[in-house]
Amino acid sequence: MPELPEVHGYQQYINKTCLHHTIVEMDVRDDRLIKKPLKEFKEVLLGEQWTSTERIGKYLFIHVSTGKIVVVHFGMTGRPNYYHESIERPRFGHIEITFDNGYKIAFENKRKFGWWDITDSVETYRKEHKLNRDARELTFEQFLDVAAHRKTAIKNVLMDQSVTTGVGNWIADDVLYQARIHPLKKANTLTRTELKTIYDKLQHVIEVAIDLEAQYKKFPEYFLIHNRKGRDYCYHTGDELEKIKVGGRTTYVSPEWQKL
DNA sequence: AACGATGTTCAGAG
DNA sequence: ACTCTGAACATCGT
Structure with missing residues (x-):
């Protein structure tokens, strides 16, 4: 967990x-x-x-x-x-x-x-061990410094412990789902606005998860995590979710909601 | 009963 | 020197 x-x-x-x-x-x-x-x-x-x-x-x-x-x-x-x-x-x-x-x-x-x-x-x-400061304490500018130039998929960047320390597979998926960004988009192709959205959603996901003591069932309905256990449709579009691999990890994407 | 799993590490390639 | 990829790690639950 x-x-x-x-x-x-x-x-x-x-x-x-x-x-x-x-x-x-x-x-x-x-x-x-x-x-x-x-x-x-x-x-x-x-x-x-x-x-x-x-x-x-x-x-x-x-x-x-x-x-x-x-x-x-x-x-x-x-x-x-x-x-x-x-x-x-x-x-x-x-x-x-x-x-x-x-x-x-x-x-x-x-x-x-x-x-x-x-x-x-x-x-x-x-x-x-190449850890950045904790993801919660990272400012947006610091996030840009370590993430914006990266040429790999944004999901890989979020999971990189030298970038957003503490983010793992489900948080990365939920952040990108809530930010409406496809996990395979290259980080260096994202606009500053898109990166700001990702940063804001990251802080949101972490704070909600901490407030609810990481009890997933209590998370708001719009969290993607409900799709990891049971729900198989997008909360927003009703579409079936795609299950793909990014950086070797199982990744859930709502194709219409997170366009590549 | 083969496969996938919320993690990191490391070799090897580019 | 830095970045990226993919496999390896242990073993349980499905």
Whole structure:
């Protein structure tokens, strides 16, 4: 599930549950989910506390009382689950932290595309991994700087984490649907007005999704996301939606509504 | 039971 | 040096 709005929600959840408790254990079922040895994670975490969090796009940074920072990425299927130790460990809770209050945080990851890492500096990490500032904080001028000259399909540009950090497949589709721009249009052929519309819709989609806590069923009717699960016609034209591939990802388009 | 999936990364081409 | 494409990654649900 996790694109920017979901990860924002996960951040709030972790802030409410996990901060300022002493960590007494860490368990990892599959080493492929951690980018540093478990020994190193334990050195950083055991006996310490999580003190605060930051988020850039889909990346969550957890500050540790040691001064180190745990980087969490949820992949395609990750989510946190805070529960009491008397409850059975979740089936997909492949990484788990135990606190001294008897609660655990499970990092559930069904498809194992998520991971944890350790870093010293959010800013250094951001640059090394070519992340732009979070899509929510990006100004229109900054968006133009990184997007307007790109020669590839606008959808690819929106999904590029060095452009609009935090945007994933469904947000990109919804933004372009609401902006009435065909996802295959080359970014450098779009007018400033069209790019402004895309920028405005991007902010709108993110804010609505965050307000509604990323619960898709509650999204307004005009959101394309309803077409990913069930609805198969365009809300505006009534036409059947096309399912195409853009940048290797499944993409929904309303042909009359978003002309190429 | 083959295919697709809300993610990133990386090799290779241009 | 930069940009773009496509495949690989793991594995579950349909």
